[in-house]
Amino acid sequence: MIDLLIKNSTLITVNKDREILKNHSIAVKDKKIVDIAENGKLEKKYNGNYKVINGEGKFVFPGLINTHTHLFQTLLKGMGDNMSLEDWFPKMTAPSAVHLKKDDMYAAARLGILETIQSGTTTLVDYMYAHPQPKLSDPVIEGFKELKIRGIFGRGTHNTGQQFGNPEGIIQDIDTIEEDARRLLNEYHNSEDGRIKIWLAPAAIWTNSKKLLKLLWELAQEYNTGLTAHISETPFDRNASQEIHGDSDIKVLENLGLVGPEVLLVHCVHLTDRDKRMIKHYDMKVSHNPVSNMYLASGVSDVPGMIEREIKVSLATDGPASNNSQDMIEVLKSTALLHKVSSMDPTIITAEKVLEMATIDGAKALGMEDEIGSIEIGKKADLFIYNPRLSAKSIPINHPVSTLVYSGSDRCVETVLVDGNIIFDQGKLVTADQEEIITQGQKAADGLAKRAGLEYIKNREWASIAF
Numbered sequence: 503m504i505d506l507l508i509k510n511s512t513l514i515t516v517n518k519d520r521e522i523l524k525n526h527s528i529a530v531k532d533k534k535i536v537d538i539a540e541n542g543k544l545e546k547k548y549n550g551n552y553k554v555i556n557g558e559g560k561f562v563f564p565g566l567i568n569t570h571t572h573l574f575q576t577l578l579k580g581m582g583d584n585m586s587l588e589d590w591f592p593k594m595t596a597p598s599a600v601h602l603k604k605d606d607m608y609a610a611a612r613l614g615i616l617e618t619i620q621s622g623t624t625t626l627v628d629y630m631y632a633h634p635q636p637k638l639s640d641p642v643i644e645g646f647k648e649l650k651i652r653g654i655f656g657r658g659t660h661n662t663g664q665q666f667g668n669p670e671g672i673i674q675d676i677d678t679i680e681e682d683a684r685r686l687l688n689e690y691h692n693s694e695d696g697r698i699k700i701w702l703a704p705a706a707i708w709t710n711s712k713k714l715l716k717l718l719w720e721l722a723q724e725y726n727t728g729l730t731a732h733i734s735e736t737p738f739d740r741n742a743s744q745e746i747h748g749d750s751d752i753k754v755l756e757n758l759g760l761v762g763p764e765v766l767l768v769h770c771v772h773l774t775d776r777d778k779r780m781i782k783h784y785d786m787k788v789s790h791n792p793v794s795n796m797y798l799a800s801g802v803s804d805v806p807g808m809i810e811r812e813i814k815v816s817l818a819t820d821g822p823a824s825n826n827s828q829d830m831i832e833v834l835k836s837t838a839l840l841h842k843v844s845s846m847d848p849t850i851i852t853a854e855k856v857l858e859m860a861t862i863d864g865a866k867a868l869g870m871e872d873e874i875g876s877i878e879i880g881k882k883a884d885l886f887i888y889n890p891r892l893s894a895k896s897i898p899i900n901h902p903v904s905t906l907v908y909s910g911s912d913r914c915v916e917t918v919l920v921d922g923n924i925i926f927d928q929g930k931l932v933t934a935d936q937e938e939i940i941t942q943g944q945k946a947a948d949g950l951a952k953r954a955g956l957e958y959i960k961n962r963e964w965a966s967i968a969f
């Protein structure tokens with residue numbers, strides 16, 4: 503017996519041979535893909551009662567993997583327009599972060615996860631660095647549990663960096679950080695049958711003392727888990743690290759021994775050649791956030807160069823305060839276009855490579871390539887069904903990968919499975935009331951802007967720039 507059959511579809515497997523299988527079916531049982539065969543064969547092989555989804559005219563893609571976001575920022579969409587990172591953080595994001603309450607976190611997480619799922623994303627890494635009150639992490643993890651997405655929760659940390667605009671309200675002492683990190687690791691790491699994991703996440707190298715960085719590394723080793731950090735997002739990151747630690751952010755990690763395949767470096771826009779050699783040498787992974795890098799005008803990461811060095815580069819949205827959305831389909835197109843135009847070479851990156859970055863390379867970045875990232879027998883059934891007929895944007899289809907990357911729309915994401923569970927179907931969440939999540943999200947955003955004294959941004963004058 504099986505639990506579910508998706509029949510007669512086109513499977514974009516992203517398996518080792520990168521097969522695109524037309525007129526094929528997938529059988530799902532006990533959270534996993536247990537069989538793949540040509541149309542008609544699996545119905546004969548498996549008897550009994552199981553759910554059947556007709557995939558005719560549709561595509562099945564591996565679930566997209568978003569390796570970096572900040573869900574609390576879901577409430578801050580549109581508040582950081584026209585700011586550089588140096589203004590965006592102290593003037594908008596940080597004042598909002600210090601006013602966060604548990605209810606805001608729950609509303610932000612659920613709305614952000616809904617949007618994540620809507621764009622065909624089945625795994626996300628939330629990097630939660632704002633802890634102005636105790637236990638603000640828990641509502642995010644509650645959102646993972648309730649909406650049944652695969653979630654990695656990075657417990658973010660700061661204990662220094664006030665001179666560079668890091669607000670007192672989110673700075674914590676080491677003992678408080680250790681106690682809370684251990685609590686989260688003990689309570690949630692590998693919970694929900696492994697669907698939820700806890701990582702350590704020093705917010706930026708310059709916002710963490712060396713002592714704290716070493717502690718986080720010890721915790722990562724003790725609990726056999728990952729560590730992720732913002733690295734060289736702008737030249738400012740490197741300079742602030744130089745001032746505080748006497749070295750660039752990435753060299754600080756190397757000197758302290760925070761290096762290895764379980765380290766995920768976010769942004770990596772302003773790297774030296776030596777930094778790239780080091781990333782490759784230690785098999786560290788990279789999270790590329792093209793929309794955020796363009797929104798904040800942070801620069802262009804040398805993604806083609808890193809791929810050429812065989813560094814594993816994954817894709818991410820970054821927080822909605824520096825993207826204004828959580829749409830991974832938009833990230834696919836942005837990735838391709840950014841690197842083509844910045845190199846003035848249309849051959850530098852392909853739609854297929856971009857899809858790999860958002861699926862199997864994302865799984866590698868999280869150390870989960872044996873479990874997720876492709877449609878293969880034995881892997882977890884984390885996938886989405888794409889119905890191109892739901893948007894004229896996706897028609898005509900001449901190549902399914904090109905359709906998703908360049909002509910893709912979240913409107914065409916019809917069904918999403920995580921761990922074999924249908925969590926989104928016919929454009930609606932299965933697990934919770936979508937309308938309520940949207941209403942609560944808007945309410946929380948309005949309340950937070952008021953408490954943070956940022957209503958002037960919502961009520962700003964028309965902002966055209968006169969030259």
Ligand SMILES: [Zn+2]
Binds near residue numbers: 570572629732768820
């Ligand atoms: Zn970030």
